[in-house]
Amino acid sequence: MASSDPTPAADHRPQGDGSAPPARPRVLSGIQPTAGSFHLGNYLGAVRQWVALQDTHDAFYMVVDLHAITVPQDPAELRANTRLAAAQLLAAGLDPERCTLFVQSHVPEHAQLAWVMNCLTGFGEASRMTQFKDKSAKQGADRASVGLFTYPILQVADILLYQAHEVPVGEDQRQHIELTRDLAERFNSRFGRTFTVPRPHILKEVAKIYDLQDPSIKMSKSASTPKGLINLLDEPRTTAKKVKSAVTDTDTVIRYDAEAKPGVSNLLTVYSTLTGASVAELEQKYEGKGYGALKTDLAEVMVDFVTPFRTRTQQYLDDPETLDSLLAKGAEKARSVAAETLASAYDKVGFVPAKH
Ligand code: TYM
Numbered sequence: 001m002a003s004s005d006p007t008p009a010a011d012h013r014p015q016g017d018g019s020a021p022p023a024r025p026r027v028l029s030g031i032q033p034t035a036g037s038f039h040l041g042n043y044l045g046a047v048r049q050w051v052a053l054q055d056t057h058d059a060f061y062m063v064v065d066l067h068a069i070t071v072p073q074d075p076a077e078l079r080a081n082t083r084l085a086a087a088q089l090l091a092a093g094l095d096p097e098r099c100t101l102f103v104q105s106h107v108p109e110h111a112q113l114a115w116v117m118n119c120l121t122g123f124g125e126a127s128r129m130t131q132f133k134d135k136s137a138k139q140g141a142d143r144a145s146v147g148l149f150t151y152p153i154l155q156v157a158d159i160l161l162y163q164a165h166e167v168p169v170g171e172d173q174r175q176h177i178e179l180t181r182d183l184a185e186r187f188n189s190r191f192g193r194t195f196t197v198p199r200p201h202i203l204k205e206v207a208k209i210y211d212l213q214d215p216s217i218k219m220s221k222s223a224s225t226p227k228g229l230i231n232l233l234d235e236p237r238t239t240a241k242k243v244k245s246a247v248t249d250t251d252t253v254i255r256y257d258a259e260a261k262p263g264v265s266n267l268l269t270v271y272s273t274l275t276g277a278s279v280a281e282l283e284q285k286y287e288g289k290g291y292g293a294l295k296t297d298l299a300e301v302m303v304d305f306v307t308p309f310r311t312r313t314q315q316y317l318d319d320p321e322t323l324d325s326l327l328a329k330g331a332e333k334a335r336s337v338a339a340e341t342l343a344s345a346y347d348k349v350g351f352v353p354a355k356h
Helices: 040-053 075-091 109-118 121-125 130-141 146-161 169-192 236-244 262-275 279-285 293-316 320-349
Strands: 026-031 058-063 099-103 166-168 199-200
Touching: 026 146, 040 058, 040 075, 040 130, 040 166, 040 262, 058 075, 058 320, 075 099, 075 293, 075 320, 099 320, 109 146, 109 320, 121 130, 121 146, 130 146, 130 169, 146 169, 146 279, 166 169, 169 320, 236 293, 236 320, 262 293, 293 320
Parallel strands: 026 058, 026 166, 058 099, 166 199
Antiparallel strands: none
């Protein structure tokens, strides 16, 4: 089930050259390379959809290293984590033959269009972005970088450069997609139709995967305790342990009820998504059995999932030359699309074309 957003993506690309629009709708999404390992929320909320959409969409996916420097970073770590993120995306099932996989900083048009979009965004509008408020509160607002403040506007540029129709993400990105829609519409109405107005592609069931220790908050790399966070590259034994010690409730009935039983419901969501069994089937399977049985089985499901994922990731990392050249090819494909959109946007705002 796709997003609850009822508005169809509006394709405002100029049709001037008479070329047919792409047969498949386009998707674009990105993931930060900040944490090293992806966590289960990244995978179930986003990356899993990216893999599926390769077959039905013209798909562009990137590792957003420009976004990663909005908070202080260690250069060597960033470089390693960028390759690690790409390796994990391939291990998860992205296929460079069926999608365009690239690193954001390899395509300079992202920063270039972001500037134009910065100039179109109101200061108050940017101030209302909740992720900035959350992240800057953590480090103290005065110490937060201007880059962190304009982070969502770079994300807007990411999406608009590719004329994406849909953006597959988790619920926490919805506000950024709303901003993208607003700015695309603003630009189009001020300067003439230029950008496709995208819509979020958010799967309701997995839009928000919760922390295993505190099912009232989303699973995130900045979780208060590492026990609630499933990192896909953790030792499988550690993963099994975390699943088995997940917080549930004092009741014993295994039933999906996000309000009254958030912990159990989260486990059922994860279990159902990883195995393909419906939540109703799982409720039936575990009728009369305790939480222990559910957790033991889910721990096994998780281990069966992460074990080959870790191996595949390592295989891609073991051959950095192939990985880098694959990313170079992706960047080349991405640039051919991005450059065309940027040229059109530059022209619309009134820049004199550079003579080559
Ligand atoms: P990032 O790197 O924080 O997360 C990557 C993706 O994982 C999703 N996600 C979750 N989904 C469900 N439950 C969770 N607990 C959970 N935690 C994370 C996120 O929603 C996201 O889809 N700003 C973006 C990166 C970005 C981007 C873009 C995305 C940059 N440019 C353009 C789309 C289009 C981010 O920080 O994602």
